[in-house]
Amino acid sequence: MKIGEMRDPVNLAPSCEFLELNIMSKAPMVSFIRIMILKPYLSGVNMRNKIIEARDIVKWYGNVLALNHVTFDVKEGDFYVIMGPSGCGKSTLVKIIAGILDYDEGELYIKGEDVKNVPAYKRDISMMLESYACWPHMNVFDNVAFGLKMLGKPRSEIKNKVSEVLELVGLRGFEKRYPHELSGGQKQRTALARALAIEPAVLLLDEPFTRLDYRLQRKLMEDFKIIHDKLGTTFVLTTHHQEHGLSLADEMMIMNTGVIEQIGTPQEIYNRPKTVFAARFVGAITLLPGTVTDLKGDQYIVSTEIGDFKAKALEEGLLKEKVAYAIRPQYIKFGPRASDQENKISANLLEYYYFGENVELIFEAEKNIMVKVMIPQSDLGYVKVGERYQLGWGADDAILIKKPSVIEGLDVEEVIYGR
Numbered sequence: 001m002k003i004g005e006m007r008d009p010v011n012l013a014p015s016c017e018f019l020e021l022n023i024m025s026k027a028p029m030v031s032f033i034r035i036m037i038l039k040p041y042l043s044g045v046n047m048r049n050k051i052i053e054a055r056d057i058v059k060w061y062g063n064v065l066a067l068n069h070v071t072f073d074v075k076e077g078d079f080y081v082i083m084g085p086s087g088c089g090k091s092t093l094v095k096i097i098a099g100i101l102d103y104d105e106g107e108l109y110i111k112g113e114d115v116k117n118v119p120a121y122k123r124d125i126s127m128m129l130e131s132y133a134c135w136p137h138m139n140v141f142d143n144v145a146f147g148l149k150m151l152g153k154p155r156s157e158i159k160n161k162v163s164e165v166l167e168l169v170g171l172r173g174f175e176k177r178y179p180h181e182l183s184g185g186q187k188q189r190t191a192l193a194r195a196l197a198i199e200p201a202v203l204l205l206d207e208p209f210t211r212l213d214y215r216l217q218r219k220l221m222e223d224f225k226i227i228h229d230k231l232g233t234t235f236v237l238t239t240h241h242q243e244h245g246l247s248l249a250d251e252m253m254i255m256n257t258g259v260i261e262q263i264g265t266p267q268e269i270y271n272r273p274k275t276v277f278a279a280r281f282v283g284a285i286t287l288l289p290g291t292v293t294d295l296k297g298d299q300y301i302v303s304t305e306i307g308d309f310k311a312k313a314l315e316e317g318l319l320k321e322k323v324a325y326a327i328r329p330q331y332i333k334f335g336p337r338a339s340d341q342e343n344k345i346s347a348n349l350l351e352y353y354y355f356g357e358n359v360e361l362i363f364e365a366e367k368n369i370m371v372k373v374m375i376p377q378s379d380l381g382y383v384k385v386g387e388r389y390q391l392g393w394g395a396d397d398a399i400l401i402k403k404p405s406v407i408e409g410l411d412v413e414e415v416i417y418g419r
Contacts, residue, residue, distance in 0.1 A: 051076040051111055051202060051234050052097060058105035059092055066092045067103070068258040074202075075251070079228050079235045083245040083281070084255030090238040093255075094204045097236065098127045111201060126195035127204040130211070132187045134179040140166070140190050141175040147198040165193040168227060185216045192224075196231070205237040209244060221247055242282050246270065254278045259406050272314075276324045276415040277405040284360070286332075286371045288325040289413045292318045292400070299395050306366045309343045311398035322411070324401040329360065329374040331397035334389045335382065341392025347371055348388050352380070363391060 052074035059067040067089050074080045082090045095101040096108065099120030108115050110123055126147070134143050141162055148158045166172050169189040179187055188208060195203055208224075209217040225248055228235050239245055245252050246266045254261040254269060254277070262269055262278040273279035276287065290304035299310045300318060302325045309325060333341055347363035350370075359380050361373040371391060375383075383389075404415040 053109040056106040081249035081252040088255040124201040126200040132191040310395035326399040329372040338392030
């Protein structure tokens, strides 16, 4: 398949299940194709090959354990995001996949092949580093052509392929410019074009947005997603920024000091985090340490230091257990809108942060507990700093998290308060 060429949806039919839907549409074929493409992702059935398989990977740097029995799979064609704080091991992990670093224990398979003794240049992988690593003495054309020349490709093929990928990344006409003549975003696109030119099975992207301003980050995030969807190449990206992970990932991994806290879709991790660490790392959230004291119907009663609250009983066996009672800020109502909610507290509005479309309100409840509420900017005129308001939320909006972290020896309060 040529770079930039869309896969033929009809050829997906043998591996797809069909949905029988009564859709009123002026373009039924478009709806039909869209459903066929999405079905393998939505059905929960693994219909794609695993292109990367890691089993109990261990990596030591002297006496420091960088990766502690890391196990995961990446499916072919996914945009896979590895997310975690600085020093969690995500860059070490992708360098091991690339063949830049060796590992001390475990097994790593790429396209079904054990790559323990396979050098980097034989792994069918490209890697784009955080620094972009554009050769300063080469112009854009020669930078992008570098890998193709190393592979011994004919001159005519190199010329065509370089033109193709530069068109794809929006750098047509920049062939003769040198890196010092490029902006940060243009350098990044050059590095991306170079990585894509050799048509790798997997493209590794290590913190690709770190050196760019926010506006350019957003633009390039959109471009990366579009390019990924056009090519169908497997992308594996590392980041410490939650927006990058939530926006780009088909599947994502949350790492913490060398271990995996959770693997899942962005929606799964955001709405049903398995650990307090994962909940804190992905999106704003209010976390209250508490104990499950009762079960009434399909709702747990959780006792916290600022009151007893209800939560839907989605998990069995939590009675008498210590948990984190969690609420995302967009689910909390305040003022008159809170009156019909199942859970209520009173709190003072300390401050707010204006983000354009949305505004984040910071309330202080009893015991100096901070509660975040997200509202549309159109509601900002109804709030006043220093005033006391009633806050409320539904039992269905709360999340109960039993496990502080996959790291043993921590309790809920330690992870919530960062002790």
